[in-house]
Structure formats: C-alpha cells, structure tokens
Amino acid sequence: MTHSVPTFSTQWQPKGRSSSSEPILAAIDIGTNSVHMVVVKIQPTLPAFTIVAREKETVRLGDRDPKTGHLKPEVMAASIAALGRFQEIALLSNAAEIVAVATSATREAPNGRDFLQQIQDKLGLEVSLISGQEEARRIYLGILSGMEFNNQPHIAIDIGGGSTELILGDSYEPRSLSSTKVGAVRLTSKFVSTDPISSKDFQYLRAYIRGKLERPVEDLQAYLHPGEEPRLVGTSGTIQCLAKIHAAQTTGTIPNSLQGYELSRDNLHEILKKLRKLTYEERIQVPGVSERRGEILVAGALILQEAMELLDIESISICERSLREGLIVDWMPDRGLVEERLFYQSSVRRLSTLQIAQKYQVNLQYAQRVAQFALTLFDRTQGQLHHWQDSERQLLWTAALLHNCGLFVSHSAHHKHSYYLIHNSELLGYTETEVESIANLARYHRKSLPKKKHEPYNNLPKLQQQIVEELSALLRLAVALDRRQIGAIEQLQCQYIPHLKELHLTLFPSIPDDPCELELWSLDYKKEAFETQFGATVVAKVSR
Known part of the structure; x- marks a missing residue:
C-alpha cells in the first residue's frame, strides 16, 4: 500500500539561534506528578523531528492543600525552579521556541492561574492551561508520531x-x-x-x-x-x-x-x-x-x-511518545512545516528510517536502489521460497536502507558498526525485537553468515532468527546487484523455476553496452548464503 506524504513549507523563520533549515523546539508538560521537557530538532525536508534531549523532575503539584485544594507555595516554588532549569537547557540547545502546557493539578487548583502568572512573571514563560479533552487529543498525536x-x-x-x-x-x-x-x-x-x-x-x-x-x-x-x-x-x-x-x-x-x-x-x-x-x-x-x-x-x-x-x-x-511529542506535532502545522497533523501515520516507519539514514550520512540513492532490489527478490520468491508477509517485508526495506550506515564510523567492519548504530537508534514504529532483527539483517549483509556464537543473533527469538537467516540472504543478493554503487542495473527480472530449483535473475543495464561484469561477479560471490538457505541455485544473466 502506498501513502502520499503531505506537502510542507519551510517559510517559517525561527526566533532563536537555531538553524532555519532545522529549527529546534522545546516542549514542556507541567503535570500533576512531574514536569517534563523534550527538546527536538525538526527536519522540514522529511518532514519529521528527532529528540535530542529529555528532562524530568518530580515536583508533585498534585500534593495540594487538603482543606483548600490550593497548590502549595513550596511545590510551586520547586516547579518554577525546575522550569528555570529547563529553560537554561533549552537555551543551551539553541531552541527557537518553548511550547508549554499545564494539565490536571493546575487546572483544578483555585490558585492554578496565579501559579501560571508567577511563571510568566519570573521566567517570561507563557504556559497554556489545557482541558482534559485537549490533553487527550495531543497525547493521541504524540502516540501517532511514534x-x-x-x-x-x-x-x-x-x-x-x-x-x-x-x-x-x-x-x-x-x-x-x-x-x-x-x-x-x-x-x-x-x-x-x-x-x-x-x-x-x-x-x-x-x-x-x-x-x-x-x-x-x-x-x-x-x-x-x-x-x-x-x-x-x-x-x-x-x-x-x-x-x-x-x-x-x-x-x-x-x-x-x-x-x-x-x-x-x-x-x-x-x-x-x-x-x-x-x-x-x-x-x-x-x-x-x-x-x-x-x-x-x-x-x-x-x-x-x-x-x-x-x-x-x-x-x-x-x-x-505522549503529550510532549503531541505538542510538537500540533505546533508544526501552525508554522507551515506540514499541512496535516496526522501525516505521521502515512508512514511512521518510513520517516524514522529516513531520519536515521540522514543522521549517519547514508548514500540514499544507492540505499534506495538496494532496497528496491531486495523488495523485488522478496516479492518474486514469496509463496515459493518463503512465506513472510508485509511486516517482514518492511523489516527488509528498513535494513536495506540502513545496511551501510556503519560507514559513518569506519569502512573496516562497517557491517558490525551498522548493527550497533541501528540497535541504539530510535527506530519508531517498530518493537524492540523488530529493531533488533533489522540491526541483525544489516549486520549480515556481508562477511560471515548468522552464527550461534554471535550473541546479538543468538539472543533473538527462534522466529526472528529465521527471519534474519532468510532475509539477509536476499539482502546480500540485492547489495551485489549494485556492486559499483552507480546504478548499473536499471531493472531486475526475477523468476523461480520450481522443478529446476533455480532462481533466474535477468539484469537490464542502465547503459546498453555495459556487461555488468562486476555485478555478475559479486552475485556469484554472494549467492552462497541464498543457495544454502533456500536450496535453490542462482542463475544470472545480463539482457542485451
């Protein structure tokens, strides 16, 4: 299923010191138990945001005077001190703006608005008092972003x-x-x-x-x-x-x-x-x-x-993700950065994957070609050599797009670096086990095959191990198909011949006279994992 990504604008100019190309925003939630802040870098070209800092301080605003229901003076003072500290962190992070809201304890206390006025007077921070319904709406937006x-x-x-x-x-x-x-x-x-x-x-x-x-x-x-x-x-x-x-x-x-x-x-x-x-x-x-x-x-x-x-x-x-991230999502359309507050649901996984690719300076054109080859191999062998469904297909796509991110650290053993970078990244839309599977898939796009002595692979559940074994074999072929990383193969045709137990690959070069010798050599070198895993021989040729 394809999803359209809403249009966006980069006309908004931040008020602070952050770069106009990637504005930084802080969002604060003054709750009944704690005061929370999240600082994010917004990437309008995706459009999406990356969390760069989280802060929390437990202040217990909900511990109100039992007789009057008022917020206690010492608790208000502690909350204002926490907000002042958060302001300093936001300033050091070059935040262009701070969005702040107060919820249950403040809206119910008779002196709640006096508290917000104190914040305004002492810190110059404007805090919006939101209703329970509005709090729930923004929590929903925050969850949808993750x-x-x-x-x-x-x-x-x-x-x-x-x-x-x-x-x-x-x-x-x-x-x-x-x-x-x-x-x-x-x-x-x-x-x-x-x-x-x-x-x-x-x-x-x-x-x-x-x-x-x-x-x-x-x-x-x-x-x-x-x-x-x-x-x-x-x-x-x-x-x-x-x-x-x-x-x-x-x-x-x-x-x-x-x-x-x-x-x-x-x-x-x-x-x-x-x-x-x-x-x-x-x-x-x-x-x-x-x-x-x-x-x-x-x-x-x-x-x-x-x-x-x-x-x-x-x-x-x-x-x-919750209320604080929902404040970010709610803020973006008001600044012309996106047109639709619900755009994250068009593809949380896609946006998150592209963010990480951008962060680690992945060659996106090359990675997208590898991903497309991997998906073609997946689709043409589905139901014959494997029975994985769309959820596993998405794991393969993300792993293919990020398989080379380890080059950001070093070329030597970059497949291992890819594992650690993905493992420690905020890949939204995936469970922890799925993130671990993606990291393992990227790790096994080259060099050794999955082995029990490799702890990250061995720690996976049995089903996830099987996913890694089979899909990494497809990924290796996809990587081989763009060995020179120049887009030498314009199109791939793939057909499995059951009675011969052969996978026939026909490569259509971008330049008609290109023999694609390096791609054919690389396929021959990398096909062992596929042939061992599926019991099928890979037969490749270049179409003239």
Whole structure:
C-alpha cells in the first residue's frame, strides 16, 4: 500500500539561534506528578523531528492543600525552579521556541492561574492551561508520531498523576477522547493510608477506580464498529515502570527502549499482587522502580489493571511518545512545516528510517536502489521460497536502507558498526525485537553468515532468527546487484523455476553496452548464503 506524504513549507523563520533549515523546539508538560521537557530538532525536508534531549523532575503539584485544594507555595516554588532549569537547557540547545502546557493539578487548583502568572512573571514563560479533552487529543498525536496503527483501531491509555486519558483512534481523527479524575498521585493521597496498603484500602481503592472508569470505557466502546478488536497502547511513567519490572523479572535486564514492549494482563496481575504486599522501602528495591515512583505505583498499577479488565483486553503495548511529542506535532502545522497533523501515520516507519539514514550520512540513492532490489527478490520468491508477509517485508526495506550506515564510523567492519548504530537508534514504529532483527539483517549483509556464537543473533527469538537467516540472504543478493554503487542495473527480472530449483535473475543495464561484469561477479560471490538457505541455485544473466 502506498501513502502520499503531505506537502510542507519551510517559510517559517525561527526566533532563536537555531538553524532555519532545522529549527529546534522545546516542549514542556507541567503535570500533576512531574514536569517534563523534550527538546527536538525538526527536519522540514522529511518532514519529521528527532529528540535530542529529555528532562524530568518530580515536583508533585498534585500534593495540594487538603482543606483548600490550593497548590502549595513550596511545590510551586520547586516547579518554577525546575522550569528555570529547563529553560537554561533549552537555551543551551539553541531552541527557537518553548511550547508549554499545564494539565490536571493546575487546572483544578483555585490558585492554578496565579501559579501560571508567577511563571510568566519570573521566567517570561507563557504556559497554556489545557482541558482534559485537549490533553487527550495531543497525547493521541504524540502516540501517532511514534507508532503505526495501520488504520486499525487502537485504544490508548495514559495514567497521569491526576487523571487518566482514554483515547480510541485508527490513524485518522480520534473517535473518542476522555479524561477521568483518577490518577496515581490523586488516589494515593486520597485513599492510601497504610504501608503496605491494607486489604481494606486496596479493595476500596479498586471499587472507586472501577466506578470512575466504567462510564468512559462504555462511552469509548460505543465508537467501536462490530467485529473490531482494538489493540491497547499504554503511555506514561506508571505503565513504563510496570514494563521495566516485568522485563527485569523475566530477562534480568531492563531494555534501553520500551517502545513496543508487550505486557499481558496476567503479567500485570502478578506484579500488582506482589507490589501490594510490599512496604514503600521494599518497593523501591524492586528493579525498575524509582524512589518517587514507588510512592504511587500501587494506585497507578491498579488503575491499569481495572482499565484492562473493563476493556477486556489481554495485553498492552508500550509507546514512549505522549503529550510532549503531541505538542510538537500540533505546533508544526501552525508554522507551515506540514499541512496535516496526522501525516505521521502515512508512514511512521518510513520517516524514522529516513531520519536515521540522514543522521549517519547514508548514500540514499544507492540505499534506495538496494532496497528496491531486495523488495523485488522478496516479492518474486514469496509463496515459493518463503512465506513472510508485509511486516517482514518492511523489516527488509528498513535494513536495506540502513545496511551501510556503519560507514559513518569506519569502512573496516562497517557491517558490525551498522548493527550497533541501528540497535541504539530510535527506530519508531517498530518493537524492540523488530529493531533488533533489522540491526541483525544489516549486520549480515556481508562477511560471515548468522552464527550461534554471535550473541546479538543468538539472543533473538527462534522466529526472528529465521527471519534474519532468510532475509539477509536476499539482502546480500540485492547489495551485489549494485556492486559499483552507480546504478548499473536499471531493472531486475526475477523468476523461480520450481522443478529446476533455480532462481533466474535477468539484469537490464542502465547503459546498453555495459556487461555488468562486476555485478555478475559479486552475485556469484554472494549467492552462497541464498543457495544454502533456500536450496535453490542462482542463475544470472545480463539482457542485451
């Protein structure tokens, strides 16, 4: 399926010191639990953005005066100090502009607007107070910038300190947006009086959460079409913390990226069953749990468990992008950088891959030729030599486009450098396992074949190992077809002859008299992996 990319303009000129070709923007979210900032470099030619810095400070604005509901003076002072520090970081990053919003705690506090005026007076920073619905809309935009929905229904849940947002969408405008006053800080402050939490407090808290979530869940489900089975996407510190706990328990390590990490309802139930029996001091000893998160984690985990039960969904997939990234997406059309806020869903994976290719100075014309050859080989052998589908085809495309990115480090062993660069890059739209598969595919485009003694390959699940083995064999042939990196082959015809067990490749040169001897030699040199893997002989000729 092809997607058009919306048009964009580069007429906007930044107000700060950043380059007009790649403006830098900072986005700040003043939440109930924490103040967050993300600094991004915008690449108008794609158009897309790359995250260059993240900052967070836990300030607990939600810890308000229990009698008046006012934000406490000391908490406001701590928040303003954090914002001042963020401003300095944004300045050092050459940010042209800072976009800032405040959410649940500030909008509910009687002195919330006074707090925002203090920020304006002391820092010169203008902060917008947004509604729960508007918060949910921008969370949706942030998620769409980092995860492909493929036009299928997804429910997104964001568990904050003061509220929980539920969103239903399918790549287009959101079908349902809701914000409910159940948050990890709010509920801990209101209902948790024992440590560890008593059975009475736990059951009361559970009943309260369920009562609050039943209506928004029913409203959301009313927008589902008959037969639809939506996936659940989770974003927020609470959900990421639970994923870290699970990863540490099951693998012994916490992954660098949680993007696409899957956590089942059963996993969550087991984690919560253990957490509720622990004291605060014991909780913060659990791998993946920070000191401030440990205070509110039981309430946050219970919100997620009740939401999953009400939605009757068995697993949740983590997305690391949320409100702050949504502020960036929302800002870009207003500056003429893109025409459509939802353009990321035309191809999150494509944009992200091109960003990384640009970052590591990949020869894009050459890489695109290799990618096209790889896809032609994939398509012409599908159903005969392999049975991989579109998801694996996309892995091959990305690996083909990035296979030579290791040249950015060094020509020597550049296939190994490609692995490490891809492994440590922010490849959006892919799960951690898929990113690892792409990195391995790039690593095996030359030199040795996949081996059990190679730790990155050996750590892959069995199915992913098979993907790497078979698709890297196709990638090797594709690389051979542009051996001189000059586009010597204009067109490739590919046909598998089952009774002969032969793959016939007919090469049509760009220059009619070119014998393409180097390409034929390279094919002969690289075909061993393919022939061994598929049990088929490669027969190549140049068409005159």
